[in-house]
Amino acid sequence: MLSAAEREEIEQVLKHYPVRDSVAIDALKIVQRHRGWISDETLKEVADFIGMTPADLDGVATFYNLLFRKPVGRHVIALCDSVSCWIMGYEGIREYLSSKLGVGYGQTTADGRFTLLPIVCLGACDRAPVLMVDGDTYGGLTPAGLDGILERYR
Amino acid sequence: MADLVKLTIDGKALEVEPGTLVIDAAKRVGIEVPAFCYWEGLSLQAACRMCLVEVEKAPKLMTACTLPAAEGMVVRTETPQVAQARKSTLEFLLTNHPLDCPVCDAGGECELQDMVFRYGAGESRFQETKYHVEEKQWSPVVFFDRPRCILCFRCVRICDEGLGVRALGIVNRGVTSEIAPNRGDHLECDECGACIDICPVGALNSGIYRYRTRPWEMDHAGTICTHCSNGCKTTLGVRGGTRIIRGNNRDRSGINGEFLCIKGRYAYDFYNHPERLQSPLMRRNGKLEPVSWADALSAVARRFSETKERGGKFAVIGSNHTTNEENYYLQKFARQVLGTGNIDHHRTGDAAALREALQGAPGSLATVSDLYGRKAVLVIGAHLALEQPLLAFTLRANYRHHQARVYVVTEGPVREDKIAAVSVRAERGRELEALESLREPLRGEPELVILFSDAIQGEAVGKLVSFGRSLGIPVQYVCLLDYSNSRGAVDMGLVPGAGGLELDEMKAAQDIDVFWVVGANPFESGRPAAKDAFLVVQDLLPTETVQLADVVLPAASRYEKAGTVTSVTGEVQGFRAAVQVMGAKPDLEIIGLIGKQMGVAAGMGPWSPEAVFEEIRKTVPGYDLPPAVIAAGGAAQAVWSDGAAGGRRRTGTVRSDRNGLFASGTLGRYSKILHSVLESRLDGRS
Ligand code: SF4
Ligand code: SF4
Ligand code: SF4
Ligand code: FES
Ligand code: FES
Numbered sequence: 001m002l003s004a005a006e007r008e009e010i011e012q013v014l015k016h017y018p019v020r021d022s023v024a025i026d027a028l029k030i031v032q033r034h035r036g037w038i039s040d041e042t043l044k045e046v047a048d049f050i051g052m053t054p055a056d057l058d059g060v061a062t063f064y065n066l067l068f069r070k071p072v073g074r075h076v077i078a079l080c081d082s083v084s085c086w087i088m089g090y091e092g093i094r095e096y097l098s099s100k101l102g103v104g105y106g107q108t109t110a111d112g113r114f115t116l117l118p119i120v121c122l123g124a125c126d127r128a129p130v131l132m133v134d135g136d137t138y139g140g141l142t143p144a145g146l147d148g149i150l151e152r153y154r
Numbered sequence: 155m156a157d158l159v160k161l162t163i164d165g166k167a168l169e170v171e172p173g174t175l176v177i178d179a180a181k182r183v184g185i186e187v188p189a190f191c192y193w194e195g196l197s198l199q200a201a202c203r204m205c206l207v208e209v210e211k212a213p214k215l216m217t218a219c220t221l222p223a224a225e226g227m228v229v230r231t232e233t234p235q236v237a238q239a240r241k242s243t244l245e246f247l248l249t250n251h252p253l254d255c256p257v258c259d260a261g262g263e264c265e266l267q268d269m270v271f272r273y274g275a276g277e278s279r280f281q282e283t284k285y286h287v288e289e290k291q292w293s294p295v296v297f298f299d300r301p302r303c304i305l306c307f308r309c310v311r312i313c314d315e316g317l318g319v320r321a322l323g324i325v326n327r328g329v330t331s332e333i334a335p336n337r338g339d340h341l342e343c344d345e346c347g348a349c350i351d352i353c354p355v356g357a358l359n360s361g362i363y364r365y366r367t368r369p370w371e372m373d374h375a376g377t378i379c380t381h382c383s384n385g386c387k388t389t390l391g392v393r394g395g396t397r398i399i400r401g402n403n404r405d406r407s408g409i410n411g412e413f414l415c416i417k418g419r420y421a422y423d424f425y426n427h428p429e430r431l432q433s434p435l436m437r438r439n440g441k442l443e444p445v446s447w448a449d450a451l452s453a454v455a456r457r458f459s460e461t462k463e464r465g466g467k468f469a470v471i472g473s474n475h476t477t478n479e480e481n482y483y484l485q486k487f488a489r490q491v492l493g494t495g496n497i498d499h500h501r502t503g504d505a506a507a508l509r510e511a512l513q514g515a516p517g518s519l520a521t522v523s524d525l526y527g528r529k530a531v532l533v534i535g536a537h538l539a540l541e542q543p544l545l546a547f548t549l550r551a552n553y554r555h556h557q558a559r560v561y562v563v564t565e566g567p568v569r570e571d572k573i574a575a576v577s578v579r580a581e582r583g584r585e586l587e588a589l590e591s592l593r594e595p596l597r598g599e600p601e602l603v604i605l606f607s608d609a610i611q612g613e614a615v616g617k618l619v620s621f622g623r624s625l626g627i628p629v630q631y632v633c634l635l636d637y638s639n640s641r642g643a644v645d646m647g648l649v650p651g652a653g654g655l656e657l658d659e660m661k662a663a664q665d666i667d668v669f670w671v672v673g674a675n676p677f678e679s680g681r682p683a684a685k686d687a688f689l690v691v692q693d694l695l696p697t698e699t700v701q702l703a704d705v706v707l708p709a710a711s712r713y714e715k716a717g718t719v720t721s722v723t724g725e726v727q728g729f730r731a732a733v734q735v736m737g738a739k740p741d742l743e744i745i746g747l748i749g750k751q752m753g754v755a756a757g758m759g760p761w762s763p764e765a766v767f768e769e770i771r772k773t774v775p776g777y778d779l780p781p782a783v784i785a786a787g788g789a790a791q792a793v794w795s796d797g798a799a800g801g802r803r804r805t806g807t808v809r810s811d812r813n814g815l816f817a818s819g820t821l822g823r824y825s826k827i828l829h830s831v832l833e834s835r836l837d838g839r840s
Contacts, residue, residue, distance in 0.1 A: 055323030055336045062325040
């Protein structure tokens with residue numbers, strides 16, 4: 001069951017749209033904020049609430065990188081692996097992160113603190129290589145600078 | 155009407171209505187622009203880029219499937235640049251494609267194969283390992299092979315827009331994109347197979363057809379579905395004249411266009427059920443035993459003649475599946491030879507009452523195309539999507555394309571609610587009262603088609619027609635019926651004459667001497683009251699009625715004979731035999747042979763379907779239809795003319811079987827595919 005708060009928030013966004021389907025992305029973001037990720041059950045609840053089929057809504061949910069269909073850690077690190085970041089050496093950053101956290105792409109640290117994911121161009125190529133932790137973007141990355149960034153997220 | 159738009163396509167000048175898409179305009183002058191994702195009648199997707207064409211003064215190639223024709227436009231559909239673009243598109247489409255054409259069901263009728271052949275995209279620059287996903291079975295009907303999919307979204311759209319089911323979606327992105335079924339790992343849907351037929355490649359394939367044949371090894375026979383009353387043309391693919399391999403209607407002929415439900419597409423499979431009757435049977439020492447046709451026919455003829463001579467009582471029960479010719483011949487035989495008016499069939503809607511109520515107002519019966527074209531439609535007492543699948547599909551198309559206003563009066567929620575302007579819930583039997591609340595909105599409509607089920611019968615039909623007249627707008631009607639020739643049975647006169655017994659009265663009468671049942675199962679739930687009556691049954695399968703018979707004559711199914719039937723909307727359509735089943739004969743021939751045996755054949759006239767249809771044209775009001783149209787696979791509506799309607803019910807037992815999508819009366823019980831779908835629902839996966 002969607003909570004009263006979740007329903008309320010979705011209803012608020014709905015006011016901006018003429019058709020219920022349009023709220024799909026926002027609704028998924030809202031429940032993800034409350035629950036951390038979108039389980040099959042959650043997907044069904046949201047679909048019922050906004051009048052879409054689960055299959056349709058899953059099309060939306062699985063399309064966007066920042067909607068999570070599997071459980072994630074408290075913080076999500078999304079490392080850009082697109083062309084500018086590649087040229088500027090994102091691979092070194094990935095190796096450093098992997099060995100420091102002990103996880104590869106798609107995995108969560110044993111303490112549930114971080115999940116590491118790849119992501120497509122973040123539109124910040126001028127600062128490549130770039131990563132994003134939760135909502136914050138960090139550019140001009142160097143292995144040495146990473147420790148300080150991670151420290152901010154407990 | 156706005157002025158026509160003039161344009162040139164490949165040097166051919168033409169004029170089209172404003173808003174016409176270039177791809178459709180090209181078709182009108184015989185130019186086919188390749189297209190994977192475009193599908194006439196569905197929303198535009200523009201996903202495949204196969205339809206790119208060159209347009210003068212446009213900087214880039216344009217997608218013909220989304221480009222409306224404009225005044226003075228000059229289009230070229232096959233320039234070197236276009237060919238190069240299509241070739242590249244194909245190279246991309248083949249990046250992860252397994253190229254397993256030799257074992258693919260679609261091989262030989264695959265649009266991707268055809269295009270690669272045409273544009274010669276024989277080499278690929280991609281060296282990477284292909285992305286592979288295993289094939290999945292989603293239901294007894296639907297299998298999905300992801301690597302062959304070209305992501306054209308046709309399946310997703312036909313299911314959503316066409317069927318109103320929305321069972322298919324698409325998940326993930328890029329190469330990992332995949333069509334997904336509505337229940338995670340399986341489908342729960344109408345199992346209509348429309349997604350399979352519309353798939354341009356072999357990605358969606360059917361559990362019934364897969365690995366059974368190469369397409370070019372089949373012959374094709376156009377026939378009319380033998381299940382519900384909607385009259386869909388079904389083209390059967392046949393091997394060796396004896397095996398039906400598949401059904402579809404890809405050439406869009408017939409009143410149904412491309413539509414078929416699960417029954418028309420797959421449920422022909424009763425024809426080779428292991429219990430199919432293939433020899434006449436006679437009761438000897440209490441048991442039914444195989445006998446020769448000669449013995450069976452002479453036993454029947456003897457009993458018929460003898461009963462007639464001593465003034466005995468006959469009861470003749472016809473079918474709502476048999477052809478017009480058979481129905482006509484049967485009732486003529488009963489009336490002229492046996493001299494009885496005790497003729498009836500299981501009536502599933504009160505067409506006779508409608509016919510009477512409409513006296514003096516010809517032209518007020520709606521056709522399927524009226525359902526597509528009229529501005530407003532009212533549905534009373536039926537779950538159209540489940541009980542009248544083609545009518546529901548057509549109405550949905552009308553709503554999509556013309557924003558038709560749909561009004562629904564039903565007991566519970568129905569799929570049509572989604573497209574309805576107003577849905578009213580009314581208890582069974584109170585539909586007419588509920589209708590009053592719609593009077594004002596309906597008055598405001600320019601025209602209306604009313605469809606009603608057996609919820610409205612007897613006097614209520616007259617009241618409904620008065621309601622229609624009181625609206626002051628043109629109103630057309632469809633009396634909904636269950637089976638494939640229910641309408642034809644009424645029109646051909648399989649109804650009691652003056653003083654004749656109705657079906658229920660026949661069953662209850664103690665003094666019937668001979669029952670003659672042709673293609674029906676009237677004793678499904680019990681013997682007739684006249685226990686000692688001689689029972690002759692013509693049927694395909696060992697039904698409850700057959701079990702009680704004294705003589706059983708094995709009949710040919712719809713797919714094994716020629717003739718015509720009349721759909722619920724009055725359209726008469728012809729068909730020819732697709733296969734032959736050893737031992738069975740068409741009911742028309744059986745009746746003819748009984749007549750010959752009795753020495754009355756001369757008076758009855760020839761029993762070829764063509765000859766009988768000619769007689770129907772001359773004698774049955776409304777059936778003077780052009781034979782050439784019908785012979786060519788066309789449809790013509792039989793319009794009731796004024797005159798004695800006949801056959802009004804006294805006992806008020808018009809009753810629909812409400813079969814839904816996965817049942818079809820007695821016949822449906824012998825379909826493997828309908829069973830397997832029902833079982834898959836029961837095995838707890840939902
Ligand atoms: S079989 Fe029919 S109802 Fe089922 S997914 Fe395919 S199109 Fe939809
Ligand atoms: S399964 Fe067939 S119809 Fe559906 S998107 Fe793929 S290729 Fe198109
Ligand atoms: S809608 Fe009726 S006539 Fe058409 S395929 Fe289905 S059962 Fe047959
Ligand atoms: S490529 Fe990494 S931010 Fe654009
Ligand atoms: S047919 Fe035009 S883009 Fe697919």
